[in-house]
Amino acid sequence: MMQSATHLLLIALVLPLLAVPGILLARNHPNLREAISLLTGVALFIVNLCLYRLGEGGVVLVEVLPKLAISLQLQPLGLVFGLVASLLWPITTLYAIGYMRGHEEDNQTRFYVFFAVAIAAVMGLAYAGNLFTLFVFYEIVTFSTYPLVTHAGTEKALKGGRTYLSLLLGTSIVFFIPAMIGTWFFAGTLEFQPGGVFGDDVSPSVLSVLLVLFAFGIGKAALMPFHRWLPAAMVAPTPVSALLHAVAVVKAGVFSVVTVVVYIFGIETVAQLPITPFLVYLAGASILLASLVAMRQDNFKSRLAYSTVSQLGYITLGAFLASEAAIAGSLLHIVMHAFGKITLFFCAGAIYVAHHKSQITELDGMGRVMPVTFIAFTLGALSIIGLPPLGGVWSKWFLMQGSLDSGYWLMLAVLSISSLLNIVYLLEIPARAFLKSAPEGATLQEARSTSVLAMTITALMCIALFIYGGDLYEFIRSARLT
Amino acid sequence: MLNHLAVLQVVVPLLAAPACLILERARAAWLFTCLACLLSLGISIALFLQVQASGPISYAMGGWEAPWGIEYRIDALSSFVLLLINLVAVAVVIGANSSLVAELPESRHSPFYVLLLLCHAGLLGIVATGDAFNVFVFLEISSLSTYALVALGRDRRALFAAYQYLIVGTIGATFFLIGLGFLYSLTGTLNMADLAQRLPGLEEKRLVAAAFAFIVIGIALKLALFPLHGWLPDAYTQAPSMATAFLAASATKVALYLLIRMYFDVLGQEAVNALFPMGALLLVLGAAAVLLASLAAIRQDNVKRIFALSSVGQIGYLVIGVGLGSALGLQAALLHLFNHALIKAALFIAVAAVVCRVGGSRLDDFRGLGRAMPWTMAGLLIGALSLIGVPLTAGFVSKWFLVLAAMEAGLWPLVALVLIGSFIALFYVWRIVEVAYFQQRDGVAISEAPLMLLIPLWGMALANLYFGIDTSLTVEGSEQAVNFLMGSRP
Numbered sequence: 001m002m003q004s005a006t007h008l009l010l011i012a013l014v015l016p017l018l019a020v021p022g023i024l025l026a027r028n029h030p031n032l033r034e035a036i037s038l039l040t041g042v043a044l045f046i047v048n049l050c051l052y053r054l055g056e057g058g059v060v061l062v063e064v065l066p067k068l069a070i071s072l073q074l075q076p077l078g079l080v081f082g083l084v085a086s087l088l089w090p091i092t093t094l095y096a097i098g099y100m101r102g103h104e105e106d107n108q109t110r111f112y113v114f115f116a117v118a119i120a121a122v123m124g125l126a127y128a129g130n131l132f133t134l135f136v137f138y139e140i141v142t143f144s145t146y147p148l149v150t151h152a153g154t155e156k157a158l159k160g161g162r163t164y165l166s167l168l169l170g171t172s173i174v175f176f177i178p179a180m181i182g183t184w185f186f187a188g189t190l191e192f193q194p195g196g197v198f199g200d201d202v203s204p205s206v207l208s209v210l211l212v213l214f215a216f217g218i219g220k221a222a223l224m225p226f227h228r229w230l231p232a233a234m235v236a237p238t239p240v241s242a243l244l245h246a247v248a249v250v251k252a253g254v255f256s257v258v259t260v261v262v263y264i265f266g267i268e269t270v271a272q273l274p275i276t277p278f279l280v281y282l283a284g285a286s287i288l289l290a291s292l293v294a295m296r297q298d299n300f301k302s303r304l305a306y307s308t309v310s311q312l313g314y315i316t317l318g319a320f321l322a323s324e325a326a327i328a329g330s331l332l333h334i335v336m337h338a339f340g341k342i343t344l345f346f347c348a349g350a351i352y353v354a355h356h357k358s359q360i361t362e363l364d365g366m367g368r369v370m371p372v373t374f375i376a377f378t379l380g381a382l383s384i385i386g387l388p389p390l391g392g393v394w395s396k397w398f399l400m401q402g403s404l405d406s407g408y409w410l411m412l413a414v415l416s417i418s419s420l421l422n423i424v425y426l427l428e429i430p431a432r433a434f435l436k437s438a439p440e441g442a443t444l445q446e447a448r449s450t451s452v453l454a455m456t457i458t459a460l461m462c463i464a465l466f467i468y469g470g471d472l473y474e475f476i477r478s479a480r481l482t
Numbered sequence: 483m484l485n486h487l488a489v490l491q492v493v494v495p496l497l498a499a500p501a502c503l504i505l506e507r508a509r510a511a512w513l514f515t516c517l518a519c520l521l522s523l524g525i526s527i528a529l530f531l532q533v534q535a536s537g538p539i540s541y542a543m544g545g546w547e548a549p550w551g552i553e554y555r556i557d558a559l560s561s562f563v564l565l566l567i568n569l570v571a572v573a574v575v576i577g578a579n580s581s582l583v584a585e586l587p588e589s590r591h592s593p594f595y596v597l598l599l600l601c602h603a604g605l606l607g608i609v610a611t612g613d614a615f616n617v618f619v620f621l622e623i624s625s626l627s628t629y630a631l632v633a634l635g636r637d638r639r640a641l642f643a644a645y646q647y648l649i650v651g652t653i654g655a656t657f658f659l660i661g662l663g664f665l666y667s668l669t670g671t672l673n674m675a676d677l678a679q680r681l682p683g684l685e686e687k688r689l690v691a692a693a694f695a696f697i698v699i700g701i702a703l704k705l706a707l708f709p710l711h712g713w714l715p716d717a718y719t720q721a722p723s724m725a726t727a728f729l730a731a732s733a734t735k736v737a738l739y740l741l742i743r744m745y746f747d748v749l750g751q752e753a754v755n756a757l758f759p760m761g762a763l764l765l766v767l768g769a770a771a772v773l774l775a776s777l778a779a780i781r782q783d784n785v786k787r788i789f790a791l792s793s794v795g796q797i798g799y800l801v802i803g804v805g806l807g808s809a810l811g812l813q814a815a816l817l818h819l820f821n822h823a824l825i826k827a828a829l830f831i832a833v834a835a836v837v838c839r840v841g842g843s844r845l846d847d848f849r850g851l852g853r854a855m856p857w858t859m860a861g862l863l864i865g866a867l868s869l870i871g872v873p874l875t876a877g878f879v880s881k882w883f884l885v886l887a888a889m890e891a892g893l894w895p896l897v898a899l900v901l902i903g904s905f906i907a908l909f910y911v912w913r914i915v916e917v918a919y920f921q922q923r924d925g926v927a928i929s930e931a932p933l934m935l936l937i938p939l940w941g942m943a944l945a946n947l948y949f950g951i952d953t954s955l956t957v958e959g960s961e962q963a964v965n966f967l968m969g970s971r972p
Contacts, residue, residue: 062951064879064953065957132873139873143872161916165912169905169908170908173871174901174902177881177885177901178885178897181882182889
């Protein structure tokens with residue numbers, strides 16, 4: 001049993017990389033190249049399902065320094081993330097086929113190669129057995145997504161790429177590394193343990209400093225004021241944005257925050273630290289401010305980007321609230337937001353490819369031109385707002401319960417106000433599309449079929465997650481947190 | 483034969499140099515140099531294993547026992563450094579021919595190899611010998627050959643750079659010699675182990691301090707320790723590319739070795755710090771080097787110069803490790819000494835490959851090379867990532883130890899500085915990566931670098947990855963060296 005888990009973990013890590021030579025060899029045969037990506041994606045999801053069935057196991061890959069190894073470990077939190085990422089990879093590929101061809105992008109082979117590398121890194125990150133492993137794969141995610149962000153190669157793309165790389169690497173070098181080495185210094189280990197690794201002799205003020213370093217050092221979580229890379233990365237092609245926002249990058253960030261809180265500090269410790277209220281309020285501020293900025297964006301993708309910054313605030317908030325309900329809410333929100341936001345990006349990209357519209361004010365009446373797209377958009381938006389019968393309601397529910405458990409009444413208000421703001425800036429889009437009159441001579445014209453198929457799947461998943469939200473919650477609660 | 487390994491280590495390249503002069507054909511000289519360097523590498527591996535197995539080796543030159551005769555002494559520290567220099571030399575020499583063909587007229591090839599071998603012999607001699615005056619002799623051998631190597635550069639500016647280096651280097655050597663003179667007049671011995679025994683008992687603390695000050699300034703000039711680093715950027719930029727690769731990876735490392743030897747072994751850390759705050763001084767200078775040189779590197783538009791200034795910054799890290807003075811700090815310095823040599827060897831060989839194909843090393847010359855020279859640029863990228871200190875590269879391991887050592891000392895601002903230094907490195911390195919991978923190249927097609935340059939480049943690049951993942955050799959090697967240094971002074 002343990003043996004097969006070991007092998008499966010290795011397969012999950014290596015499988016996406018195995019696709020790379022295939023993609024490179026098939027670079028002159030687009031159909032074959034995309035088929036390889038797609039099939040590997042499906043295979044990877046099956047591997048992750050098998051891992052889910054196994055439930056436990058671990059493997060040490062290599063010991064870099066004494067007691068400091070690259071190791072993988074199965075645990076429920078990682079499984080949730082691994083399953084989501086591996087399910088969304090083939091769906092995003094499906095979407096990308098339609099988008100990249102419809103848009104006649106250059107360097108498509110490079111795109112699929114780095115996409116696969118990024119997914120491999122996400123697998124490593126999801127199943128990391130210690131902080132060092134998490135960090136290594138966290139960095140690989142950064143480097144492998146950089147060529148995707150700068151895909152267009154224009155001066156604007158390079159500038160966005162520079163912001164992306166310097167903020168993500170900058171925070172990780174200046175904050176994350178000292179936090180990690182500090183943890184090693186004070187605790188003597190980086191192995192993940194439910195309840196944390198620090199002994200009683202480490203003073204709360206030291207722990208507070210380390211926690212702040214982690215909170216800002218994990219720049220991918222886009223906690224304000226280190227969120228600028230996310231809007232900057234909007235220069236990327238839409239499938240990349242989908243990857244950044246839903247599958248890999250930001251989710252890697254918030255997942256890392258949750259993991260650090262649960263397995264490095266321990267939720268009981270975090271709940272008592274003097275710095276925690278500050279971080280909770282910071283996350284709350286991040287939620288509200290980003291929502292307010294989002295309302296002022298007319299560019300479709302920028303509005304979605306700031307919406308993501310806001311939604312990530314929910315997840316970090318849940319982590320810092322540090323109660324069992326709040327952690328479960330965070331994890332649920334990783335899943336719910338992934339499916340919701342990816343649907344929104346798929347729609348934004350589809351509209352851009354089919355009609356070259358990138359501003360929200362240009363969307364008047366488009367609902368009659370692209371009905372499937374806008375229905376999918378509405379479902380995704382409702383899930384993010386957190387209304388039944390969509391999955392998003394569950395995560396918000398548990399986050400609110402977590403706020404009450406930890407005694408942060410104000411956060412209850414923040415979450416409610418944010419939902420209202422979400423309604424304003426997200427539902428404005430389908431409202432314009434369906435209620436305003438259509439432009440002259442518009443006929444029904446959706447994006448390519450693979451793209452439409454992809455967004456339909458993710459929109460339906462939002463509904464399915466409402467129905468199966470309880471099962472997911474039970475599974476997350478099976479994780480040993482303390 | 484085996485008993486003579488210690489001296490053969492120096493004699494082989496030293497004798498190979500004049501022998502090389504006889505071979506007029508450039509290719510023959512190259513092959514002969516390769517052979518000599520490989521032999522030298524073999525000797526250093528044997529020495530390393532022997533020291534690991536059975537402790538320090540002492541060799542009395544001509545059978546005259548120390549302290550009267552000249553003693554060659556290979557301990558854990560020197561065998562570690564010898565191995566490193568030989569590794570770098572082999573890598574550089576393998577690629578030298580392809581690079582020289584593109585850079586220098588054929589008549590200058592043989593002199594290049596002669597000078598390289600002499601420099602190599604000099605550096606090995608500094609490390610191998612146990613005699614302080616012998617150190618000075620080898621220091622001069624390596625320095626004089628280095629001046630000539632720099633002057634070989636194809637540009638007339640190389641002459642000026644060499645001249646500048648000559649003046650500064652000579653001052654450094656003179657200071658070193660004056661310091662030695664003081665020590666000799668005080669103790670009557672030049673054997674380093676003997677010096678270490680006699681110095682603590684001396685009454686004339688002030689004279690010892692003066693001697694040490696002369697020696698340290700002499701070494702600091704050779705080491706290009708901030709603010710005495712002025713000669714380095716010009717020399718590295720103007721020298722033939724492969725000479726730069728060799729010097730950047732080995733010469734400054736040997737100077738650091740000498741600093742560690744003098745500071746920890748001969749005079750003793752506590753004795754020195756009782757005289758003046760050497761540790762604090764090194765920390766301040768190292769910190770200034772990291773910050774200022776790295777910032778200066780951002781503004782350069784010649785890639786050789788960027789990497790040269792980066793070297794000045796990296797020397798800062800080394801010196802910080804030494805200045806911390808703890809076992810962990812010293813280990814960090816030794817690890818970075820090793821790892822940084824690998825990094826700079828990879829980077830400068832990659833630059834040499836670019837010069838070989840494109841003809842220059844300005845930032846503009848790198849346009850579009852990601853596509854035109856994919857293997858060269860990938861090698862450069864690995865070196866660059868290691869320079870920044872990305873995990874799973876060698877550079878990360880040494881940064882890890884350095885940060886840990888700074889934490890152990892409770893110097894939190896230093897922790898921040900080390901990390902900010904890496905962050906700045908990201909900026910100057912990424913300018914090159916961006917130009918190479920994201921800008922288009924017009925005009926004549928550029929082909930991939932010759933195989934004989936790619937082999938050493940990738941050897942070094944893979945070494946950067948290997949020593950980032952399997953650190954047992956470097957960590958254990960440096961740990962033994964530290965134990966030896968710290969243990970030798972109870």
